[in-house]
Amino acid sequence: MYHSACGQNDSPKWLSLLGRFICVGTVRKDFKIMNVDVNLNKTASGKLKRPSRAEAEEAVRTLISYIGDDPTRDGLVDTPKRVIKTYQEFYSGYEESPEEVLGRSFEEGAGYDDMVMLRDIDINSHCEHHMIPFIGTAHIAYFPTDRVVGISKLARVVDIFAKRLQTQETMTAQISNVLENVLKPQGCAVHIDAVHQCMSLRGIKKPNVATVTTKFTGIFKDNYHLQNRFLDMTRGR
Numbered sequence: 331m332y333h334s335a336c337g338q339n340d341s342p343k344w345l346s347l348l349g350r351f352i353c354v355g356t357v358r359k360d361f362k363i364m365n366v367d368v369n370l371n372k373t374a375s376g377k378l379k380r381p382s383r384a385e386a387e388e389a390v391r392t393l394i395s396y397i398g399d400d401p402t403r404d405g406l407v408d409t410p411k412r413v414i415k416t417y418q419e420f421y422s423g424y425e426e427s428p429e430e431v432l433g434r435s436f437e438e439g440a441g442y443d444d445m446v447m448l449r450d451i452d453i454n455s456h457c458e459h460h461m462i463p464f465i466g467t468a469h470i471a472y473f474p475t476d477r478v479v480g481i482s483k484l485a486r487v488v489d490i491f492a493k494r495l496q497t498q499e500t501m502t503a504q505i506s507n508v509l510e511n512v513l514k515p516q517g518c519a520v521h522i523d524a525v526h527q528c529m530s531l532r533g534i535k536k537p538n539v540a541t542v543t544t545k546f547t548g549i550f551k552d553n554y555h556l557q558n559r560f561l562d563m564t565r566g567r
């Protein structure tokens with residue numbers, strides 16, 4: 331899949347890897363090597379094996395040495411501890427289930443059947459290709475059927491997905507899918523506008539480029555009037 335924001339194209343990497351193995355001509359042996367690599371971080375039951383905190387801190391020391399600094403010098407001694415603590419905050423979304431958060435808080439809508447919108451939800455996420463921040467704003471809306479959900483829960487859902495390694499395209503689809511699956515609305519709309527630091531600080535180095543993604547479902551899907559009403563509201567009109 332090609333990711334528009336940071337220009338990564340992950341499937342051809344796999345395809346070329348596969349192609350390389352096939353070209354070598356010893357397909358069976360090389361596939362065995364691939365299996366070992368893929369399963370290295372998994373337990374016998376196929377679950378991901380999570381390293382200990384000490385192992386994670388050691389990995390940070392390795393990176394410090396790799397870039398050419400001395401992890402034992404005074405200024406860096408406590409850095410691995412701080413980095414791992416920061417990572418726990420950046421990636422806390424793996425510990426929570428958006429479905430559970432949304433599913434907990436239904437209320438009767440008392441006949442309300444127009445658009446419910448949450449505008450300007452801050453997003454601080456990290457691109458899964460470089461682990462560099464992308465920062466922006468999400469706007470989400472849905473048309474309830476008979477029940478509405480606590481609005482703070484909608485912002486929580488966005489936050490849970492943002493606090494994982496992401497692409498903006500995937501996150502847009504994930505938010506839309508969970509709204510659809512749990513709220514079962516007449517339709518929903520998701521719009522994300524973000525700046526990717528992997529584009530501004532490295533690679534192509536374009537600091538002011540915004541990436542915009544949208545997803546419309548249900549009654550939004552083919553209704554341009556509703557889509558425009560939603561997009562107007564994202565601009566505060």
Ligand SMILES: [Zn+2]
Nearest residue numbers: 336457460528
């Ligand atoms: Zn990136």
